[in-house]
Amino acid sequence: MGIFSRFSLSRDMGIDLGTANTLVYVSGKGIVLQEPSVVAMDQNQKIPLAVGEEAKKMLGRTPGNVVALRPLRDGVIADFDTAELMLKHFIRRVFEGRSLVSPRIVIGIPSGVTGVERRAVMEAASQAGAQKVFLIDEPVAAAIGAGLPVAEPTGNMIIDIGGGTTEVAVLSLQGTVLSESVRVAGDELSEAISQYMKKVHNLVIGERTAEEIKIHVGSAYPFDDEGETLMEVRGLHLLSGLPRTVTIKSPEIREAMAEPLSVIIEAVKRTLERTPPELAADIIDRGIMLAGGGALLKGLDTLISHETGIVTHVAADPLSCVVLGTGRVLENFKQLERVFSGHSQNF
Numbered sequence: 001m002g003i004f005s006r007f008s009l010s011r012d013m014g015i016d017l018g019t020a021n022t023l024v025y026v027s028g029k030g031i032v033l034q035e036p037s038v039v040a041m042d043q044n045q046k047i048p049l050a051v052g053e054e055a056k057k058m059l060g061r062t063p064g065n066v067v068a069l070r071p072l073r074d075g076v077i078a079d080f081d082t083a084e085l086m087l088k089h090f091i092r093r094v095f096e097g098r099s100l101v102s103p104r105i106v107i108g109i110p111s112g113v114t115g116v117e118r119r120a121v122m123e124a125a126s127q128a129g130a131q132k133v134f135l136i137d138e139p140v141a142a143a144i145g146a147g148l149p150v151a152e153p154t155g156n157m158i159i160d161i162g163g164g165t166t167e168v169a170v171l172s173l174q175g176t177v178l179s180e181s182v183r184v185a186g187d188e189l190s191e192a193i194s195q196y197m198k199k200v201h202n203l204v205i206g207e208r209t210a211e212e213i214k215i216h217v218g219s220a221y222p223f224d225d226e227g228e229t230l231m232e233v234r235g236l237h238l239l240s241g242l243p244r245t246v247t248i249k250s251p252e253i254r255e256a257m258a259e260p261l262s263v264i265i266e267a268v269k270r271t272l273e274r275t276p277p278e279l280a281a282d283i284i285d286r287g288i289m290l291a292g293g294g295a296l297l298k299g300l301d302t303l304i305s306h307e308t309g310i311v312t313h314v315a316a317d318p319l320s321c322v323v324l325g326t327g328r329v330l331e332n333f334k335q336l337e338r339v340f341s342g343h344s345q346n347f
Contacts, residue, residue, distance in 0.1 A: 161294025
């Protein structure tokens with residue numbers, strides 16, 4: 001293998017372009033970047049001030065002329081120009097400015113997106129420097145990344161809970177037998193916590209604080225000592241207009257998230273009801289796999305097991321499942337190329 005073909009191979013990329021986080025996998029190197037999907041822009045000069053973790057720290061803390069944007073909402077591109085800028089920045093960072101060979105890029109996207117939304121992702125990747133773009137449905141990528149035997153004639157069920165979408169899919173023979181995508185996921189759980197704090201405690205909190213509450217005291221199912229799981233929350237009191245601190249417990253946050261969690265559970269049940277009997281038997285034997293950042297919510301696997309009667313497992317590294325799946329597809333291209341189901345484009 002010559003130097004150019006070796007270099008070209010190492011430039012192929014898998015990207016999990018998520019609502020909350022963007023992860024990048026480089027062929028032969030593994031995951032090289034994991035950053036929040038946030039861009040801080042100077043409104044006056046229309047230039048980016050920060051991208052990723054640095055920009056996330058600015059959410060809710062910027063002066064008037066600076067705005068911290070999340071270019072993806074509900075798993076799709078809401079702000080095309082900012083998404084393209086963010087992709088370019090991440091690709092440049094990964095390759096430290098070198099641009100000898102345009103890479104092939106595999107991008108994981110929600111299964112429920114429209115043709116227009118698919119095209120927007122492809123255009124953003126091409127403008128960011130891709131030679132060829134392949135799109136893979138997130139549940140398929142997550143299943144591959146979680147180590148499920150998707151190439152075999154057996155039923156595999158995966159639930160991928162990201163920031164903007166929850167994907168429920170039954171897979172067999174490198175294909176999606178049936179799937180459902182609901183635009184209720186991590187962001188909606190955080191929003192439900194914000195609304196609860198406002199309604200019950202008269203406390204206005206920011207996006208980041210709601211996320212911290214979800215991570216530290218959030219749960220989907222009762223657990224031992226939950227009454228002693230406390231957190232002090234600081235925010236702006238609605239009645240006095242002054243900063244205030246309140247103490248919250250885990251059970252009340254579970255109550256706050258009950259409605260969006262029920263939407264996710266209903267999507268799982270609907271998918272199971274539509275599953276062909278032979279594949280349903282495989283799923284009962286093998287269990288359900290949970291992936292995505294939402295899989296880290298305490299007790300979610302127990303809740304799904306309780307509601308469906310099927311054992312539910314959490315993937316070894318749920319946050320990285322989609323990007324690991326895109327990477328494995330890149331490195332086993334010939335064996336797994338059927339997973340793209342025709343979504344590719346040369347530029």
